[in-house]
Amino acid sequence: MTSNERTITAAYKNDHSVSLKPLTLRPLASNEIRLRVDACGICGSDLLTSPGEKAESPFGHEVAGTILELGSKVEKLEVGQSVVLESSSACGHCSNCRNDRQELCTDVRNFYMLNYLGFAEEMISPAISAVPYDGLTPEIASLSEPLGVAIDLGTL
Numbered sequence: 237m238t239s240n241e242r243t244i245t246a247a248y249k250n251d252h253s254v255s256l257k258p259l260t261l262r263p264l265a266s267n268e269i270r271l272r273v274d275a276c277g278i279c280g281s282d283l284l285t286s287p288g289e290k291a292e293s294p295f296g297h298e299v300a301g302t303i304l305e306l307g308s309k310v311e312k313l314e315v316g317q318s319v320v321l322e323s324s325s326a327c328g329h330c331s332n333c334r335n336d337r338q339e340l341c342t343d344v345r346n347f348y349m350l351n352y353l354g355f356a357e358e359m360i361s362p363a364i365s366a367v368p369y370d371g372l373t374p375e376i377a378s379l380s381e382p383l384g385v386a387i388d389l390g391t392l
Contacts, residue, residue: 243358254355255292261352261360266309269363271301271319274374276354277382296354297323297347298381300374303366310363319366320380321347321354328364 243259264270277298299321303313313319325345326338333341345362352359369377 243356257292259294259352259356261358264305264307264360266307267363268307268360269303269310269313269319269366270305270358270360271299271303271366272358273299273301273354273356274318275300275378277378278355279382294353294355296356297321298378299354299359299361300369300377300380301359304358307363313363313366313368317368318370318374318377319368320377321361322365322367322384323347323381325362325365 243261244256261270273296276296278296279298301319301321303315303317303319306313306315323346326333326341327343327345328338330342332338345364347353347359347361347365352361367380369380
């Protein structure tokens with residue numbers, strides 16, 4: 237499958253129902269990747285952020301996958317590589333990032349704004365959110381996001 241073809245995504249409603257929906261992936265921006273989702277965890281926030289009782293929203297941000305396609309300016313990643321996605325990534329370019337103050341980044345990147353989330357066959361993500369891994373199953377690798385939250389909370 238290439239961008240502009242259909243995939244399947246899950247949509248959640250506040251009434252706790254989930255439905256499968258077709259989704260057409262748009263072409264990649266130059267700094268994005270398309271990946272096959274190999275595993276995705278579910279977080280309590282997935283169940284709390286649905287828009288309304290009648291509305292549906294995609295969900296899942298604890299993602300491990302395999303890169304299928306790279307945007308034209310993506311470097312240091314390869315098609316076929318296993319990655320986990322950070323749910324929020326510092327841009328790496330603003331003055332705060334350049335001065336080792338990533339926590340104050342003025343241009344945080346994430347895949348939420350793209351409306352492609354992890355309970356899907358495939359999704360699009362900013363390349364900066366992809367962290368390569370090996371030696372783990374996708375199910376274990378997808379735990380990196382909740383592990384990061386636990387570590388973050390432990391330092392407060």
